[in-house]
Amino acid sequence: MLILKQSLFEQIQAHGARDYPSECCGALLGQDSGTDRTVLGLVPLANQREDSPSNRFEITSEDVRLAEKAASDKGWELIGWYHSHPDSPARPSEFDREQAWPWYSYIIFRVEKAEPQEMRSWRLKDDRASYDEEGIEYIAGAPA
Amino acid sequence: MPVKVMIPTPLRQFADKQESVHLEAGTVGDALSALTSQFSDLKRHLYSDDGRLRSFVNVYVNDEDIRYLQREKTAVQQGDTISIVPSIAGGAKA
Numbered sequence: 001m002l003i004l005k006q007s008l009f010e011q012i013q014a015h016g017a018r019d020y021p022s023e024c025c026g027a028l029l030g031q032d033s034g035t036d037r038t039v040l041g042l043v044p045l046a047n048q049r050e051d052s053p054s055n056r057f058e059i060t061s062e063d064v065r066l067a068e069k070a071a072s073d074k075g076w077e078l079i080g081w082y083h084s085h086p087d088s089p090a091r092p093s094e095f096d097r098e099q100a101w102p103w104y105s106y107i108i109f110r111v112e113k114a115e116p117q118e119m120r121s122w123r124l125k126d127d128r129a130s131y132d133e134e135g136i137e138y139i140a141g142a143p144a
Numbered sequence: 145m146p147v148k149v150m151i152p153t154p155l156r157q158f159a160d161k162q163e164s165v166h167l168e169a170g171t172v173g174d175a176l177s178a179l180t181s182q183f184s185d186l187k188r189h190l191y192s193d194d195g196r197l198r199s200f201v202n203v204y205v206n207d208e209d210i211r212y213l214q215r216e217k218t219a220v221q222q223g224d225t226i227s228i229v230p231s232i233a234g235g236a237k238a
Contacts, residue, residue: 096235
């Protein structure tokens, strides 16, 4: 289960609406108890795929390192990533699967005509063949 | 040469949950080969089916990207640190 504060959920949605029709992306910082994960903060990032931003996103290794440092500075972990699918379903594409890492939580949400829609979270299976969906529990509260 | 290889968080589960591993290697390729021999489940996440490093797998020797050195043929010296750092990509349509 991925536990997500309502305020962070709204920040992710707003990022997707703001960047539409491009895909938005960012890092999920938080804590992993071994059974549940709690998102405690976000690092919104620039989509580096300038050639095809409406159906591709990329986060450089330099930005990954920045996100890791932002997490460790707060005593948290970098637990995953979010990105939008403009006018496309909130499930991983084949391209998503080919590029994915195990362990991380991947939040994907649909943005339809600049309006954020459903949000789902996915984790790549260890054999890389497919994903497991990870339930999202929304809780009240402001960012930590 | 004894070198240290830093394992990124998402792959530690396949390396006995270790943050780093010490290996004997003369090149980056040797080190990655030794690493995947020791922890075979790492291989599918680092290499594609054609045996090449996946595009989102970035390797640094002491903070220098091997793409700007001699890639996997980059020589390593005693005490060097090899870091495997993810980049993240995806998108809506295949």
